[in-house]
Amino acid sequence: MYKRKELLVTSFALFSLFFGAGNLLLPPLLGYTAGEDWLWVSIGFMVTAVLIPIIGILAHAKLQGTMFDFAKKVSPTFSYVYCILVYVISAAIPSPRTASATHEIAIHPAFGTSPLLTSLIYFALVLVFVLNRSKILSLIGKFLTPLIVIMLLMVISIGLYSSSLPNSPTLEVPLVSGLLEGYQTFDAIGAVVVGAVIIVSLNFKNVSVDAFDAKRALIRRAGFIAGFGLFVIYAGLISVGAYYGTEINIDDTLSSDMQRANLLRGISISALGTFGNTVLSILISLACFTTAIGIVAGTADYFKGLLGNSQTVFVVTAIIASVLGVVVGQLDFGTIIMVALPILMFIYPITIVLILLNVVPDRYATKLVFRAVVITTFMFSLPDVLSFLVPPETIQPIVAIIPLAKYNLGWVIPAFTVFLATLFLQRLNRK
Template sequence: MSRMNVVFAGFMLFSLFFGAGNLIFPPLLGLESGSNFGPAIAGFLITGVLLPFLAIMAVAMSDNGLISMGSRVHPLFGLVFAIIIYLSIGAFYGIPRASNVAYELGFKQVFNMDGGLALALFSLVFFGITYFLSLNPKKIVDRIGQYLTPLLLLVLATLVIRAFLTFENASSPAAGKFATAPLASGILEGYFTMDAVAALAFGIVVINALKDKGASSQKELVQGTLGAALIAGMGLAVVYFSLGWIGRVIPNGSGFENGAEILTAAASLLFAGGGGLLFGLIVILACLTTAIGLINACSRFFNEIYPRITYTAYVAIFSVIGLLVSNLGLNSILELAVPLLVFIYPIAIVLISLSLFEHVGGKSRMMYRFSVAVTSVYAFHQVLDSLGYQLDSLGKWLGWAPFFTQGLGWVLPAFLAALVGYGIDKFRGRPGDEMKGHSSL
């Protein structure tokens, strides 16, 4: 397997991660963090770049997929958690987010139209096209992807360079959570990219691509995946930092509700004439290919676990759900995503970490069960808190953990629970005898 194959796999992985929906989060972080931009963007890169890299490596080193990683806790848990992940990166968040970003950064830029009716008509056309292209997406997505991602990156590079030369390098004071806990807040903001949980599904895609290019041994697959993940990670880090910096220095930063509005304003300020139209058209195409890829991945996954419903029917189902959710609007979608993300992200992080650890310390079923159980309790409390429900009694029991008020209280308890479970299995002398026969999904 040549180095160029690894490079191409890295570009492919970057394209999978860099859905146009991810454009909208760093600019708002840059705006709100202000003078605390450094620690805030560092936290964002931990969950937006480092964790996806580790997730890809966990899948590659175990040569197992998402269902099998969760099955180390229990087979039913593995199946249910995988379904939740695919619904999250698909119909209930990732797909409608792509549509709304295309509307905010693309359609409104090109046609200067707004309002509920405009969003409904755009969503209908967007998902109509998405449905037909998703029925046989391979050639279309491959051809567009060869040119679209480099073109989008070129336009973004032009936007960043012009912003560097035009905007004053000054920022406002940090606001809200970024004023008191910028690093922890940046970590939590990185949840919204969904990159770490999406990596659990993308890992198999990279492995299969490398196998098609001639990688046969486990060593070759691990080394090739490591190289591809490094290329994708470096690209994501540069893009996220640059977009965050634009939000930090944009003039008259008050009044923006999301990152789409910030980038729209920046494009209007920096691109003369047809520049803004070009930016809008590219974003629409990027979002379209993102939606096609997500619908394809979700439809294939659910068709494999429940084949009585055809792939074509799943494409229709996810297109309709995406259409309905899209009409809630971008701000509503982001608000509704918070309870979902604060629940699944800690559990996904624990699964990734333990999957990597077992290559050093050995397998342990109880390590997974104890750590995931404790993490789930903390994640459930975060869900209730995000919905406005205060369970003081539960909070008192959980509040001893460091960083509890910042939403990261699960970290130390999950670590201690993993140690206890690992110790129990080692004492019993049979840590890995139950962890066999994992699925490759």
């Protein structure tokens, strides 16, 4: 059986590995635009930014393998391609995005330095922590996460205490807006990446948990605790944005990323005075830094296992991921989000169905079910991807006939229908 200290450290580490740049910047502006509808938008956001990621951790607890195990029932070849794609995307987008957010909000306003200098120092430190990965779980779980949580709760509680009436709502379908905004946190993808980091770190540290069932219980309970923490923080940030945003001028002519930054900075300063700027800078830096560590470590772990469990491969991959982070980190936060959107619309639905299928009992999640549902999800998510790449009128006839396609959720009903139909056909075949 695991110790209570191990449960808390693992829970805090999971929370911190999830909680990065997008997780901090996206919710307040979402609440600001939702206004009185902030509760509905929160529910949507929680589905894709909390519920699905935590189910992903539960799937890791069940499998206790690598990310390869998530997709191997489709086919080994598909799983290799999927894993490589996810890790390359993670190293090329969310990881550099953490450096970009740290520079724009925490470093540049205080020191006026270039993005290149910030990225070089940032990823040099990330690389040092990753190469000393035996200490990752303890350092993040014992020290960095409690500091992040304390700062967040301080800003949220003071902000809500002195808040006013919310804005008028500006979102047509708040629930769907919350769902799609949750995509941009990358948390579902993060679940399959950092969940593997947690498992490897537990094995590497030789904690008291060695039995499969005991380790599964530890990971599952840590996932629930981390999920509850994410729920509280997200709901707090969204509600603060809704209620406190009326008192802050975020300048609608600015880009959305600068609006997010100005709103969060305004809330911090209003809640904590001039000290709020310092708190925000430290908060952004820590939240982004821990997420980048998880992504780079997870990527290096995967390629190490793929290529003969070589420590040299681990080091080289970590260096390449860090260099890629420096290069892409020169882009601003908003540009990285715009590049990420079509990629997210492609990989996110597949990731979601793989997570859900991996927590379904094995007698229902057969190889045939995996293949049928994943292929269906891929086909019906293509219009969402194409909507960012071609003129809207080109795919409008297709969108018009697919349920929920106008909300970028056209894959949901077909995937669920195929899941049920495949189960029914399998049952008939057995009889």
